[in-house]
Amino acid sequence: MASVPLRAPVRVSFDAPLPEAFTDPSLSLDCSLETQNTLSDALEIKHFISEFSTLPKLRSCGTVYLKQHHKWNRCDHALCPSCSRQRANGRAAILHDLSADYAEIMTLTLSLASTPAAPLVDLWDDLDALRSRWVGSHWLRSQIDGWRWSMELTRTVNGWHPHLVFVLFSRNTLSPADYDRLQTDSASRWATMATQLGHYAEADVQILAKVTRTSGRALRYATKGMIASPEHSVTPGSIVRRAATGDADAADLWAEIEAASVGRRFQGTGGTLRKARS
Secondary structure: OOOOOOOOOEOOOOOOOOOHHHHOHHHOOOOOOOOOOOHHHHHHHHHHHHHHOOOHHHHHOOOOOOOOOOOOOOOOOOOOOOHHHHHHHHHHHHHHHHHHHOOEEEEEEEEOOOOOOOOHHHHHHHHHHHHHHHHOOHHHHHHOOEEEEEEEEEEEOOEEEEEEEEEEEEOOOOOHHHHHHHHHHHHHHHHHHHHHOOOOOOHHHOEEEEOOOOHHHHHHHHOOOOOOOOOOOOOHHHHHHHHHOOEHHHHHHHHHHHHHHOOOOOEEEEEOOOOOOO
16 A cells, blocks of 8 residues: 655644644544544554654554454554554453452552653663562562553653553452551562662652452553553653654654664563463
């Protein structure tokens, strides 16, 4: 199929309001997690990726994410605006099925302090090193039966903010005191490990939360991955949308994301969930 040339990128303020198609729920196909693409949005992003991506898997992908389209020639890359959402739906469904075997389900968000102007590749390296130590710790295995982690990325006024979202499963029912202790210990141990590696993490911003009545929705949110675009967040998903409309600043950010992503792991499992892959 012949490529469709994009209009020349123009410099647009990245602080400008999002276009109506990004924010109007009436134009959305699935608003459970984010504003989704209309068909024209999805095709515009596909054309941008085909023309400008440096990642061969993204350029070769044949999917467009719409509910009535399932899969063909899927690349399954975590940065693919089409495949990443399909994989996120699959992961959430698997975790929801497994949840019946556990007494407690929790989410845990872990991050390092943002460093203005720091290159994304360096911040990602730091988080990867800390994550490897965290999931390999005896303490985590002694507290939690199984877990799945996912990499997420946002862009704030302080620069890039890569962070991890864990879904934690325990077969033991936690008392309020047990839960408070797990919250405190998780945050303090993460901050201590960061210090040992020469980084800084604030203990009071590492968030543990119980998943209660709305487990399906919470699991979908916790496994949404890199491309999802929740309201009020600037993520790779919202960045590539703006890049596809001709925003050259967004295109530069997307290029930095692609370059920093090479050779990375975007998600993983551990403990009793080690084989629960999708």
